[in-house]
Amino acid sequence: RKEVEQDPGPFNVPEGATVAFNCTYSNSASQSFFWYRQDCRKEPKLLMSVYSSGNEDGRFTAQLNRASQYISLLIRDSKLSDSATYLCVVNGGSSNTGKLIFGQGTTLQVKP
Amino acid sequence: DAGVIQSPRHEVTEMGQEVTLRCKPISGHDYLFWYRQTMMRGLELLIYFNNNVPIDDSGMPEDRFSAKMPNASFSTLKIQPSEPRDSAVYFCASREGQRGPQYFGPGTRLLVL
Numbered sequence: 001r002k003e004v005e006q007d008p009g010p011f012n013v014p015e016g017a018t019v020a021f022n023c024t025y026s027n028s029a030s031q032s033f034f035w036y037r038q039d040c041r042k043e044p045k046l047l048m049s050v051y052s053s054g055n056e057d058g059r060f061t062a063q064l065n066r067a068s069q070y071i072s073l074l075i076r077d078s079k080l081s082d083s084a085t086y087l088c089v090v091n092g093g094s095s096n097t098g099k100l101i102f103g104q105g106t107t108l109q110v111k112p
Numbered sequence: 113d114a115g116v117i118q119s120p121r122h123e124v125t126e127m128g129q130e131v132t133l134r135c136k137p138i139s140g141h142d143y144l145f146w147y148r149q150t151m152m153r154g155l156e157l158l159i160y161f162n163n164n165v166p167i168d169d170s171g172m173p174e175d176r177f178s179a180k181m182p183n184a185s186f187s188t189l190k191i192q193p194s195e196p197r198d199s200a201v202y203f204c205a206s207r208e209g210q211r212g213p214q215y216f217g218p219g220t221r222l223l224v225l
Binding site: 031032034042043044045049087089091098100102104105 | 211
């Protein structure tokens with residue numbers, strides 16, 4: 001089983017749609033969680049950290065479910081510029097401090 | 113503030129040549145990571161350092177790859193001799209502490225002919 005698993009997609013949605021991505025992780029000791037965005041031929045960039053209580057940043061909402069070991073990202077009112085690959089990222093856990101584990105990414109294509 | 117700086121941005125070389133990639137982390141960050149990304153294998157962690165000390169190099173493909181961090185503001189990743197299968201984008205990233213996010217440099221696109 002992969003340490004961090006994501007549905008690779010692609011997710012093809014029209015502008016204005018709401019889209020949700022899920023991600024599962026295997027290490028129950030993981031303590032830090034993030035969503036990154038990567039545009040074609042660019043470096044991954046931090047989109048948002050994910051907190052236990054859930055957090056929102058504009059049209060983006062992240063949720064963490066520790067019991068089920070999954071993380072979600074919700075994008076409301078999607079824009080053409082949201083087209084990218086979204087990477088779920090998890091801290092390696094108490095036995096592997098400092099190391100972040102990246103999922104393979106979920107590709108989103110927003111169409112006019 | 114300057115982000116992570118990598119050089120060169122592009123490198124084209126011939127098989128058998130030595131390649132050196134350079135990275136300057138964000139000032140104050142105590143973790144530095146080297147990644148490789150290809151379409152086939154995605155993003156792979158090669159090695160990471162904490163306070164200039166290599167912590168985990170299990171991702172380094174083979175002895176042709178080596179990485180150093182002589183001080184807190186500079187790291188190199190060297191491939192000697194290079195092979196066509198080393199062609200990829202190499203990213204450097206840095207991080208402050210064990211809990212925070214990583215910040216990536218723009219990457220070095222390496223093509224080995």
